Amino acid sequence: MSNFRRAQDQAHPNKVSTLTLAIIVVQILLITLQIWLLYSGLNNTLEHNQDVAIPALIASFFLFLACCGLLYFLPGRKR
Structure with a gap:
């Protein structure tokens, strides 16, 4: 059974560069x-509206x- 890394090493160079570009x-x-x-x-914090700060932190x-x-x-x- 092959794992992800071994399959990636055996892939054609064009497929590897396409995968790299998509990830970037x-x-x-x-x-x-x-x-x-x-x-x-x-x-929003500078405008004294702190309702956005915590959800933005969590999403980030x-x-x-x-x-x-x-x-x-x-x-x-x-x-």
């Missing part, structure tokens, strides 16, 4: 959402976990 694009999207959450949370934490989880799927370096 999703990571950029998630980081952009985190920056937007930071901006809206700080903007889950986006961080998703970004860290995506790092598992990045292909390893060729040796």
